[in-house]
Amino acid sequence: MGRWEPNARGRLEQAALELYLERGFAPTTVTEIAKRAGLTERTFFRHFADKREVLFSGSEMLQQALVDAVAGAPGEAAPIDAVAAGLDTVGDLFRDRRPHSLRRQSVIAANPELQERELIKLARLSAATAGALRARGVPEPAASLAAEAGTAVFRIAFERWVDGPQDEDLTQLIRGSLAELKAVTAGA
Template identity: 55%
Template sequence: MSRWQPDARGRLVLAAMDLFLERGFEQTTVADIAEHAGLTERTFFRHFADKREVLFLGQEELVDLFVSSVTNAPANASPLEAVAAALKVVAADFQPRREFAQRRGHVIQANPALQERELIKLARMSTAIATSLRERGVSEPSASLAAQSGISVFHVGFAEWIDEDNTRTFAEIITTALAALKAVAS
């Protein structure tokens, strides 16, 4: 086992995704992942609390990106405009990761417990965005409605973006979804 190769975390993520897709999430063990990556279980646990964490790596950074983007939106932006600005920043950040996102999506869709975890992640993002909007002076229920609407756009847009037949960028899809939201709300 070559313990000194660089990027152990990245190798573990790739090994986990390969095995989750090949065998299924439930059928894949941490030992399997570590072995496939050419590492030890101990190394796995230095990087991840459990195998679910491989799929939700970067969750805090995503929340931070949403919040900082809402915070940095123009001062005169409406609540929904601030959220739309954040969605566009997030979409641009995600674009290079489409293949990984597609693979991750397949794993999550095949496992109800992971679907539940994904929904919890979305709810946490909505709460963080609403808090950021309130810090900008947006009152309730406007802050929560704008945040939840934005997360709905993100969720629907993300599902379309990772679809195998999709040819549009995530930013294009987000722009279309925001226009649809605006039309529905009018």
């Protein structure tokens, strides 16, 4: 193998997902992932801490996009509307990733350890969103409530997206779920 491998990270992600789908998450080893990608185990560990992280490597990018969009929402926007602006951005990030998301989600759904990791990712997303709201001057508990509500909206819309028809748009599902939340809370 050469010293420099183009798109090593992407190749490792692809190889891991293929193996997880073929063999399952638990029996797949890092050595097998690296071999399938045409790379070394050492290269794998330069990119990922462990074999779980291959499935969650985009979490930081997702979180940063959401936080940046919340921070960039108009100053007069209500907390939930600032979160909605962030969720629109998140929906846009997934626009061309539906096939990958479906495959990834099927691996996660089949493994309790990965389901737990997904919940941790969502908790971090919510905490970062609350932090962005507090930076906008939103006091507690409003910042945490809006962030948790936004995370729930995203989770429910994402589940509907991966389980729904091919032509559904995640951003539209997010907006619809947010409208349902607002309707439910308006009656409170």
